[in-house]
Amino acid sequence: MKQLVVKDIEKCVGCGLCMYACSRKFAKRPEIGNSSSAILAVSLSGFERGATVIFCRACTEPPCAQVCPTGALKPKKGGGVVYIENLCLGCKYCMDACTLNAIFEREDGKIAVCIHCGYCSNYCPHGVIAYEEVEV
Amino acid sequence: MRDAVLVIDLTNYSYEIEHRPDLFEKWIGGTGVAVQLLKEHMNPKADPLGEDNVIVLATGPFTPAYPLASKTVALFKSPLTGNLGESHAGGRTATSIANAGYGAIVIKGQSKKPVYLVVENGEVHFKDGRVIWGIPDSLIVGRIIAENEPGRGTRTMMRIGGAGERLVRYACVTTETYRHFGRLGLGAVFGSKKLKALIIRGRKKYLPADTKKFREVYDEIYRTAIESDAMKKYHLLGTAANIIPLNELNSLPTKNLQSARFESAEEISGEALAEHNLGRRIACSHCPIACIHLAALRIPYENEPYFYKTIMISYDYELIYSLGSMLGVGSRDGLLRLIHRVESYGLDAMSTGVCLAWATEALSKGIVSEKDTIIKLSFGDVENYLKAIDYIYEQPNEFYKHLAMGIEHASDVYGGKDFALTFGGNEMPGYHTGYAAHLGYATGLRHSHLDSAGYSIDQKVRDLTPREVIDRLISEECWRQVLSSLVVCFFARGIYTSDLISRAFEPLGVEISEEEIKRKGEEIYKEKLKLKVEMGFKPENLRFPKRIFKIESLHGKLDEKFVEEAKEYYIKKVREIIG
Incomplete structure (x- = not known):
């Protein structure tokens, strides 16, 4: 199966194009801004130390799904989760459970989590991330 | 919207x-x-x-x-x-x-x-x-x-x-x-x-009016930015790429513009910095170019063997000019340490460099004394320039209090106006290319080289009349009001043409023609000029430092009469525009 993977984290320039791509990923309802984005470019406590991207690494035993009280997050075959938005209470237990802090709060109080669609990888100008077949 | x-x-x-x-x-x-x-x-x-x-x-x-x-x-x-x-x-x-x-x-x-x-x-x-x-x-x-x-x-x-x-x-x-x-x-x-x-x-979202067109226009801009030559210069060496060409064109202000060629230009060029120091590149948010070039500088601690620090220093053309050639500093390490010091205190690099260059010449001419400057300032002396930057921040005596107010002011107090390189009170940028550059600093509404890019006119066209120079500068500055209202990076000006801007507005639910966009640029220019005049701007009072007429530029030695004629015409234009 295909997943979003990191190719060379040291090449990240912190431009955040991936974040804005994530907001546009649905052809029928692309968004402008970062509310629904599930990938985040950050500096390493100041840009003097460079930058990095944070997103779901598709755990095979995802803690976020284990703490979800309503089943809004369900483990996906091969790793990662499926997010069923209308079941989500906005409790944010999942955000606490993720060691990478890779689940983000949206403007409306619900969450954004990477679904490994790979759309953002088309907009990484420096080859930091890619969408590739991975062994499950 | x-x-x-x-x-x-x-x-x-x-x-x-x-x-x-x-x-x-x-x-x-x-x-x-x-x-x-x-x-x-x-x-x-x-x-x-x-x-x-x-x-x-x-x-x-x-x-x-x-x-x-x-x-x-x-x-x-x-x-x-x-x-x-x-x-x-x-x-x-x-x-x-x-x-x-x-x-x-x-x-x-x-x-x-x-x-x-x-x-x-x-x-x-x-x-x-x-x-x-x-x-x-x-x-x-x-x-x-x-x-x-x-x-x-x-x-x-x-x-x-x-x-x-x-x-x-x-x-x-x-x-x-x-x-x-x-x-x-x-x-x-x-x-x-x-x-x-x-x-x-913040983490907000907005919705485009036309979802399909929005993604199409986005992709067009993105592809042009990364695939065309429109922004190539900024991808590679960055703005520092200009050091060698401008030096060869007799246009790189050196030692308080006592020359427009710097013998050590190669040493502090974009090429040399990339080869020896470039440690990382980073980007502004939502920009694929990553033009921010960071140099890695390894500094040993003198009295502690095997103890080093490595600092990352952002460099650009203007900083290399103002803290390098303008101060006669031809060592990369020295230049980077000066940039770092200026960065730490939060000073404008251009003004700081030009102020120190003026102070150096003022000291050598005896207009000010070493009692004023506390240390001996001389071109190329990095250690003393580092101290002088500390003094601009600390302001330990009257001289540095005045210098911290800029050299338009300091030269009012001490003299040395002819070589105080300011335009509209702002210390000059790093292009001694010819008439359009200097007239651009003077007439530009923020007295910046980026207002109207006179340096570019100088490099592209010869034999313009004073009026033609002013007309071209104003016309370019009007267009740039559009870019700085949008607000897109000026480095992307080759991508954001009036046609693209008009089409990019459409998916956001705004219909605006190319002509209307251009007209808005002119209106904004006029509004800004009016505000400037209300705040006390008088084009009659624009001063051109005598030094710029003494040193050969790309256009040879500049003629004061040409500049005076252009100024007269500009005064007339200002009256016409603001009515």
Whole structure:
């Protein structure tokens, strides 16, 4: 199966194009801004130390799904989760459970989590991330 | 269209959010809207360092919809020139303001005690800034706030260093460590308001009017940016690529423009920096180019064997000019240490370098003495320039107090006007290419080389008449009002043509023709010029330093008569435009 993977984290320039791509990923309802984005470019406590991207690494035993009280997050075959938005209470237990802090709060109080669609990888100008077949 | 304006009052620690569709529909955003907000909120006679000065930060309609719309415009009254101050910065400021839901932010009043502000959607938090006040190093201030405030990755962190606190009239505001509202002293205005830092964070969304076209136009801009030659120069060596060509064209101001060729240009060129020092490149938010070049400098501790520090220093053409060739500094390590010192205090690099170059010549001519300068300033002497930068911040005597007010002022006090390289009170940028460059600094509304790119006219065209030069400069500056209202990076000007701009507006639900866009540029130019005149700008008083006529440029020796004729014509044009 295909997943979003990191190719060379040291090449990240912190431009955040991936974040804005994530907001546009649905052809029928692309968004402008970062509310629904599930990938985040950050500096390493100041840009003097460079930058990095944070997103779901598709755990095979995802803690976020284990703490979800309503089943809004369900483990996906091969790793990662499926997010069923209308079941989500906005409790944010999942955000606490993720060691990478890779689940983000949206403007409306619900969450954004990477679904490994790979759309953002088309907009990484420096080859930091890619969408590739991975062994499950 | 995003139309919220956040108005913050530091005197009363209060704020309001207004919706102003009128402003954003008519004046686009950025500089167009900021001019109107400054007119509404500020008395043009305000003391630049008093309670009545107002800061406007404005973003444009393409942020964060499209790539390369990564800039923010700041408008204020400049404590350096006493007239309109405008500076632009990248980093994450524009996207953070937009993602927090604002089109513009107005900051009025003056706090009694040091504060820093945290702005988010719908709220402003006034935070006690006493503990971080007095920390002179803007990098340290940034780290402390980064550790204490949430919003990693979605926030901007604008702050001042010691120079802003001590009201050096050319102190800058630094954002995201390496980007600056550099010119004309916004840092001193922050300092006068006891505002140490401004953090803005947000996670909002907006919906395009036409979803399909939105993704199509986005992809077109993105592809052009990364695949065409439009921005290639910035991908590779960065703006530092200009050092060698400008030196070869007799256009690189050297040793306070006693020459326009620098014998050590190769040493401090973009090529040499890339080969020996380039350690990393980073980008402004939502820009694929990553033009921010960081040099890694390894510095040994003299008395401690095997003990080093490695610092990362952002360099660009203008810094290499002002702290390199202008000061006769031909060693890369020396140059980088000077840039780092200026960065730490939060000084404008261009003004600092030009001020030190003037002081060096003033000392050598005996206009000032070593008692004034405390140390012997001489071209190429990095160690003493480092000390002199400390003194600009510390202001230990009358001389450095004056120098901290810029050399238009210092040369009023001490003399040496002929070689005080300022235009409209602002220290000159690094192009001695010919008439258009110098006339551009003088007539440009922010006295910047970026107002009207005279250096580019000089390199492309020969044999223009004085009138033709002025007409071309004004025409280019009118167009650039569109770019700085949108607010797209000027480096992307080859991509954002009037045709593309018109098409990019469409998916956002705005219909605007190419002609209308151009007309708006002219209207914004006129509004800004009128505001400048209300603030006391008199084109009759424009001064051209005698030095520029003495040194060969790309156009040979410049003729004073040509410049006088151009000035007369410009005065007439100003009258015509403002009516």
